[in-house]
Amino acid sequence: MKKSVSLLAGAVLSLGLMTGANAATLKMAYDADPVSLDPHEQLSGGTLQLSHMTFDPLVRWDRKLGFEPRLAEKWERIDNLTMRFHLRKGVKFHSGNTFTAKDVEFTFNRLRESADFKGIFAPFSELKVIDDYTIELKTAEPFPLILNNVTYLFPMDSKFYSGTDANGEPKDKLVKHGNSFASRQLSGTGPYTVSYRQQGVKVEFDRNSSYWDTQSPGNVDKIVLTPIKEAPTRVAALLSGDVDFIAPVPPTDHKRIESNKNVDLVTMGGTRIITFQMNQERVEAFKDARVRQAVAYAINQQGIVKKIMRGFATPAAQMSPWGYLGHNEALKPRYDLKKAKQLMKEAGYEKGFSITMMAPNNRYVNDEKIAQAVASMLAKINIKVDLKTLPKAQYWGEFDARAADMMMIGWHADTEDSNNFFEFLTACPDTETGLGQYNSGNYCNPEADKLMQQANTETSPKKRAQIMQKIEQMLYDDAAFIPLHWQNLAWAARKGVNIEPVVNVMDFPYLGDLVIEE
C-alpha cells in the first residue's frame, strides 16, 4: 500500500514537472464555463469572458473606464445622430476570412434579434456600410452611450456563419435552448481559438497564430479552462498548483491566499451594487419618506462590509460606483440610530410595525447573512422583520411577483452607465416601456424620471454627469431604496502569472494580453 502511494505520488509529481516546463500554458478555473459558444445567446459574465478571448469588440473598456480602439481604429461624430467608425484593415478571422464592414453589419443585425442583447442595441436605428472599412451608426435621438454599447459588438465571421448546417438549419440561427451551429462552432478575430470543448468539464484554447494585435505583450500559447464550482476546491486547486489562475476568490480565503508566498491576490472595487427595496404598495408606512429615511439611517453599511464581507466590499450610499458619470462624491453612508428613531417617531411609527423580507441565498456574496444583519438592524427601530431566504432559482419568481415587503436586489449596469441603474431599479414601473422592471418598491418620482430621460439624449458628458448626480442626490434624499455596498472583485494566480494588468472591473480579463514570466 505504502509503495503504491509513493508510486502514485511520484507519477503525479513528474506530471506536474512536465507541464511546468511549458510555462506558456495557462490552466485556469472559473466557477462556471461558458453556456454556449454563441456570443449572442446569453448576456452573462461567462459569455463576455469568452467573447473577449475569442472575438474582439469594436472598442473595449480600459482600466480607467475609458475606451480603447480594437477592431475600430478610430471614430468620429458626424452629427448629433451619427457616429462614424473606421475599421482596422488586415484582420483575419479564425477561419481565414478577411474582416470587413460586412461582418460588422451581419453581427449588428444578429444582435438585434437576440432577446438578451436587443435592449442594448435598441437605441440604434441603422448601421450603414460606407465602404469595406467604414461604417456609420445612426440613432433615432441623440444618444450619449454609443461607445459604451459598441463594446458589446464583437464582429462574427459572416461567411463562416452563412449557409446551412448538417441539420438543414441556417448556420447563423440564434437558438436559446437547443443545439445550433453557432452554439458549437466559433470563428472570431480574437487572440484564441477554441480547440476542444466538453461542456461543464473543460474548454481548451489555442493562441490564434495570425492574431492582428502584434503589439499585444501576451505570451500564452494555450489556455485550459476548467470550471470548478465549489469555492474551497477552486482555492485548493490553486494552492496545490493544479491550476495557475482562479476567479472568483471567496472573501473567506483572502487571508490564506495573501499569506501564501507562491500566489498573488488581486482585488478591485466592483461595480455591482447590492440594495434593498421597500415596497410602498404593500406597506403603507413606506409611502412616508421619513420612514424610508429612518430605515436608511438604521442600516450600518460599514458594519456589514467589515463584519460580513470582511472588508471585501465598498460601503455605498448610492448606486453609481466610483468612475461612473453619475457617481456623486457628496453622498456618504448615513448610519445614525438616534436620527432613525427620531424619524420613526415623527412619522408616528415609534412603536414600529412588522414587515416581510426576502433575499436570495446563493446569488450574491454572503447574501443571506447580509439580509439577516439588515433584519436585526431594523429591529432596533422596532421594525420586526420576517425574513425568508431562497435559492436564486426560486427567488426571481418571488421577486417578479413582488412577494415581500422588502426585497434584495443586486445590479450591474450592462452599459457601465448610471442611467442603467435608474431605468431598471428606480424608474416608475411601466410594463409598456419596461422601465422599472426591477423596481419592486414601486418607488415613483416623476421628476427623477424626467431627468433620466434628459440624460438619455444628452451627449455632453459634463452635462450628463450633472444630471445623473442630481438624480442620485434626489434618490438619496428621498431614501428611494437602501444601498448597501458594491461587491469587490478578486482574482488569484500563481506567482509569475501577471494577471494584475489584464483584469478589470467588468470582470472579463483580457487574457490575450496576459504575460506569464518564465
Add this chain to the structure above:
Amino acid sequence: MIAFFIKRLAQAIVVMFVISIISFSIQDNLGDPLREMVGQSVSEAERQQLRNELGLNDPFLVQYGRFVKNALQGDLGTSYFFKEPALDVILAKLPATLELVFGASLIIVFLSVPLGVYSAINPQSWFSKAVMGFSIIGISVPVFLTAIGLIYFFSIELGWMPSFGRGETQPMFWGWESGFFTWDGLAHLVLPCISLASIMLPLFIRLIRAEMMEVLQSEYVKFAWAKGLNPRRIYFLHALKNTMLPVITVGGVQIGTMVAYTILTETVFQWPGMGFLFLEAINRVDTPLIVAYLIVVGAIFVITNTIVDLVYGLVNPTVNLAGKK
C-alpha cells in the same frame, strides 16, 4: 427464475411511473428555467414568448402527457443547458460516477471484511478498539468535510495528490472513458474514492463485526471448536459465510445510496459525474435533466436490488426466488 424476473419487471415499471410523476410534479417548485437562460434585463414579454416556445405555459397534464409519450420512445427531454437529449447527457457522465462508486466499493470490501473479522475475533485488542474508535469518527464526519480535509492535507500541504477532476482518461469501448488505466487517472481517483468510502466503511466494519460476533456464539461454531477444527477454517469458512448474508443485503441497498452520496463527493472534487451534474441541474433549473436523473437513479436502485436478490439466492439456497411454497 423467469417468473421472478417478470414480477420484478412489473414492479420496476410501477416504480418508474411513480418516480416520473413525482419528479415531474415537483419541477414547478424548483424555480423558473427561463431565469437561468436569459440575462437579467430581458423583458417579461420576451420571457413569456420563450416560455410558450418551450411549452412551459401548457397545463400540467398536457406537459406530462407529452413527456410520457416521448419517454416511451426513449426520449426523456432535452437538457436546457447542454442542448442535448437529457438521457445522453446522463449516460455520458455515468462512467465517471460508476468508476467512483466502484473504486469506493473496492476500498470498502477490502478493508471492511478483514477489519470487521479481526475485531470480532479479538474484541479486546487495542487495534480493534482503535478501529472502532475511527469508525465512530468516520461515521459522524460529513463527507464534504472529509473531502475538504483530504484535499487540504494531500493536495495542498503534501502536494501528493491532485485536488480536483478526473485527470487523464483512456478511451475504452462504447465511448466509455476510463480513469483506471492511466497513472494520472488513478491518482485522481484516490481522494474521491476514499471520501466516498468514508461514510460506508465504518458502517460495514461495524456490521461485519456485530454479525461475526453473533455467529461465533452460535451452536454450530461451538461444535466446530469441540470437533477440533482448524481455527482458520472455523473463522473464514464456517463463520464468515453466514456473516456475509445480511452484509450482502445491506451492501446492495447501500450501493444505490452510494450513487446518491456521489452528489456531495463529486461536487467537492469537481468530478464530472452524474451527481455533480444533478446538483448543477438543480441550480440551473434544468428540469428535463432533473427528471431524467431521477428516473435513471430509480432504475439503478431497481437493478441493484434485483441483482442483490439473485446473489442472495446463490449464497443462501434456502431462499426461493420464485416464491414457490
